[in-house]
Amino acid sequence: MRQFYVFIKCELGHTYDVAAKLVDNLDEAPMVHSISGAFDLLARFTLQDDTDIGRFVNQKVQTIAGIKDTQTIICFNAFTRDQGLGDD
Structure with missing residues (x-):
């Protein structure tokens, strides 16, 4: 699975409608x-590895x-307490 984030700019007065959709x-x-x-919004998405x-988007x-506009941020690695860098 791949995760990525999208910054979303909405038409004035439509932020909550877009979030709900x-x-x-x-x-x-x-x-x-x-x-x-x-x-206005930051959305997290999860897709199968082979999805474009x-x-x-x-x-x-x-x-x-x-x-109105978007900016996509693609994630490379996720670091968590139980899955860090491994350099301990």
Whole structure:
């Protein structure tokens, strides 16, 4: 499984509608945060390893009504307490 994040800028007055559409309609988006700054939402997505992330964002995310702009952040590694760098 691959994880990535998408910063989402919404049309004015549509942030909560967009967030609801993401979590209600996309199983790949288990969590969406409202945030401050240049973007309105930060969504976490999880896809199968062989899924084209660019095509997914283009066809499934950017087509949601109320989304004005996106920026995709692809994750390389996840470090947790039980799975760190291994340099102990």
